[in-house]
Amino acid sequence: MRWSGLHSTCCEIPVISWAAFAKRIRVPLGFAFAVVYFWLARPRPWSLAVGILIATLGLLVRAIASGYVRKNEILTTAGPYSYVRNPLYLGSVVTAAGFALAAQNLWIALALTAIFVLVYLPVIRSEETFLRKRFPEFEAYARHVPRLWPRRASLLGATGTFSWQLYCHHREYNALLGALVMIAALAAKMVWWPK
Template sequence: MAERTGWQKVAKRIRVPMGFVTAAVFLWLARPSGKTLALSLLVVGPGVWLRAYAAGYVRKNAELTTSGPYAYTRNPLYLGSMLIAFGFAGAAGSWVLLLLLAALFAAIYIPTIQGEEQFLRTRFGNFDEYAAKVPRILPRLTAAPTNEERGEFSKALYLHHREYNALMGAGAIYAALALKLWAAYHFDMTRFLHQ
């Protein structure tokens, strides 16, 4: 395995715990409205779908996955995570949260992706050829041409990678935001009625 730099090691190790901390801060600072919750579904929904779709193709460390969503972007799982995070920042109705999430993603995911690419480059001889055709994050409009056989979505891989957790997590965050919205509305109505 390729040697990771100091920050790459730290970023890879803290990305999941930081996600939980970020979610707690997010819920504390969020000021959702019915409109922001509804509009956020236009970004969060595709993000959850993309993560699920990508998980059904990837065989981590066993092969260089170049089919399905990997024919459009080298990192569909991270792109899906970005869509989910930025969609929820929109749901929260906070530019501060959006900027905080962008900074967090840059600090955590840029070094993580660089470290993973170093590993893939040493493990798979055709990685550089693949990387020349497929962008790191923002997807191509058409699938990259390849000499390899196109894979198919595998429900077993999706389940193996437990990607259903992203759907459950998104549902839990929406429930918490809806509860926060209800509580704010209820509190305002109670105060209004007692004045």
């Protein structure tokens, strides 16, 4: 656990930084949000179809990124990392946008936006701080490659190849399986509990 170095005044109890806390809660929060999401979702055939297409694009970005990244070993700059510094998070945002559209509920879209701003952005900043300390070349990389929104030619020429072994090592298939379960649940809700 990473501590921010701040202490409470009364008992000298370490206070965890928001980024460290956000990193710890993001997965459990996702599961809890899935329950609320299913309850609030009001899918229609068109919204489900378009939402699935957008979510699939996000899952594809995540899958490709996971086949390149070697976490904490090297600074990955090839593949999708040559266009954005955080393609896994970009893929998550696109996937979430697809599911928000599929749900056809403004509250879901607002909640997903809040989760991204309050949970994921602090985690991204914290991870980039770690990368700056671990890899001296990160600073030059960050100057040429945007954080989340790709530019046409950020770092063309970065070499590397996709690895199914890395994809499996990072268990990225879990994102696909989770998406398939949610799609099936939305389809069932649309058929059996239409509103």
